[in-house]
Amino acid sequence: MKTERIGHSDVRFRRHGEGELAAVFVHGFLDDQYVWDDMISVLTTSGLEWVTLELAGCGDRTEASGPFDYDRFAAEVGSVTAALGKDFVMVGQSMGAAVAELVAAGQPERAAGLVLLNPVPLAGTLLPDEVIDRFRSLGGDPAAQRAVRTQLSPSWPEAELDRLVVSGARIRAEVVRDFADCWNTGHPAGRRHSGFEGPTLVVRGDDDGFVTEELLGQHVTPRFRSVHSVSVGEAGHWVHIEQPARVAGHIDDFLTGVFPSGRGTASETLPAQGWTNAFAARSSDxxxxxxxxxxxxxxxxxxxxxxxxxxxxxxxxxxxxxxxxxxxxxxxxxxxxxxxxxxxxxxxxxxxxxxxxxxxxxxxxxxxxxxxxxxxxxxxxxxxxxxxxxxxxxxxxxxxxx
Missing domain, CATH: 3.10.450.50 (Nuclear Transport Factor 2; Chain: A,)
Structure with missing residues (x-):
């Protein structure tokens, strides 16, 4: 593993493994790049490089100045995918899913696929003031952050919950407010069909009371041209942390369809994945x-x-x-x-x-x-x-x- 930086900026990214293709992971609200480590460790697709990074204001970038909005996040993550110089798949969770979509839409010539885990709508959740204020006020309050996390995800590994509460509590209060306003207000691109037209996988934890099945059906999946949705039991909003092996299996199957040479042969892939990827490609062949x-x-x-x-x-x-x-x-x-x-x-x-x-x-x-x-x-x-x-x-x- 090695860490690189974009120019003289504070944008750093970790590179795991080697390959002519890359999968780039974007974390969600109050998280950091290390939330992906357990899941990445059980991914089996060969010939890919795994890339993680932190959004401004989070993790090792808590001293970053604003703005803290989707355009800034997408520009910084996009600079990382450009620096990689290879085709890539974007993977994002919660508000990170919106960032992942914007990056994929902005670089269609090299974005080969998009994976969205419990995605908030790019158009915003548009929660009323009395609800969004609860999220806006989480900065510097580890007890409240723990309560929100356990409410939205029932199957937390205790050690990772403790670690993320500490990490999230380090985020400045004004940054937390801006993050909440960002995903609640959304981005204008979310009010039309997605600018990314390639194969898209949506994964949702069955027990997520925030990103509900109804929310996905009304405001997320209809925006994509070629989308496959799956649900994972015994998991909520942080499905990749609660059920890393099962989520990794779905991502491996998806990557097999996007990069057929990466894992097995066509005859070895699951028939459902070959079928759904063919729909994504809209190709007789x-x-x-x-x-x-x-x-x-x-x-x-x-x-x-x-x-x-x-x-x-x-x-x-x-x-x-x-x-x-x-x-x-x-x-x-x-x-x-x-x-x-x-x-x-x-x-x-x-x-x-x-x-x-x-x-x-x-x-x-x-x-x-x-x-x-x-x-x-x-x-x-x-x-x-x-x-x-x-x-x-x-x-x-x-x-x-x-």
Whole structure:
């Protein structure tokens, strides 16, 4: 591990390992760069460098002067990713997730992916004064900080909780107020679709009463073009500290899809990840890599099954391009089968929901995919759109006629 600095500034970053690609981690409110250490220690993706740093006002930068806002944070983290000189994935937690998104959107030519852990909306939480004042007043009050942390996360490792309470109490009171105002007020970029259009993973702790499933569904996931969401049990707002191994597993799977050479081969990856990453890429070839040669596709948008890798990947590549947004909300695995629940929009905001069942063979490739859409009117419209887009390439009788 080595530490480097940006020019003559106080922006320093730690570099772990070596690789042609990087994963850059941004901590959240009242935290420091060391919150990532336990989780990074159990990540298994090879060929990547792990990079951590501290936002101005936190950790070893408590003497930094303002401003303390998203533009300043994104500019400083962006200077780190630029200094790395390689493609990267951004990983951020809570308000750090907003910073990670801004950096990825600002450097789309090298930002390969985005991981958001219990993200606050980039547009802000817009809490009323009596609620946000509680957070604004946490500076210099370790007992209050401990109470907030334990309220929002039920499964804290005691030693790390003690360490972060000490670290957070060192942050100046005026800095804490500015941080709270920053994530509560938000950034103008959060009021429109995300400027980052690449693959995005959203991870939420089931017991987080602050970043709720409803908050994510209304103000976070719909903003991304290619998003996959997962939930982690027995964890709250600091999911990466409470369940580091499980979160690391989700990030490893995501990185495998973003950087296929980093871990295993296409046949070794989980079918769900190959499937969701293919949706993120909106590519027929990406679907083809996940399929066995004799794969069968069944769907409520089809009048009969489609068989064979070439036709199935063509249909799925075209179908993925119809969606305006798509979020995988739940995932379960039983033996060779994976069950995915998802929500999507198409046709100018028409909502669709459904369940996909994937069956894989011994090598890990998908041999059967069954996609169940709803509601019926939207399914018929989706099928008709598929027929039109595939006219002359796939027989029209496979689709509903109107």
């Amino acid at each position: 990406a679907f083809g890599e996940a399929f066995a040669a004799d794969v069968v596709l069944e769907a409520s948008a089809l009048t009969r099954p489609v068989k064979g890798r070439d036709q199935v990947k063509q249909v799925m590549g075209t179908a993925s391009a119809i969606y305006e947004s798509l979020a995988f909300t739940q995932e379960a695995v039983q033996g060779h089968r994976t069950y995915l629940e998802w929500e999507a929009t198409a046709f100018g905001g028409v909502r669709l929901e459904g369940v996909t069942i994937l069956t894989r063979d011994e090598s890990g490739r998908i041999v059967r995919a069954a996609i169940h859409h709803r509601p019926l009117d939207a399914v018929k419209r989706f099928s008709s759109e598929l027929r039109e887009r595939l006219r002359g390439e796939v027989e029209a009788e496979l689709f509903h006629q109107g």
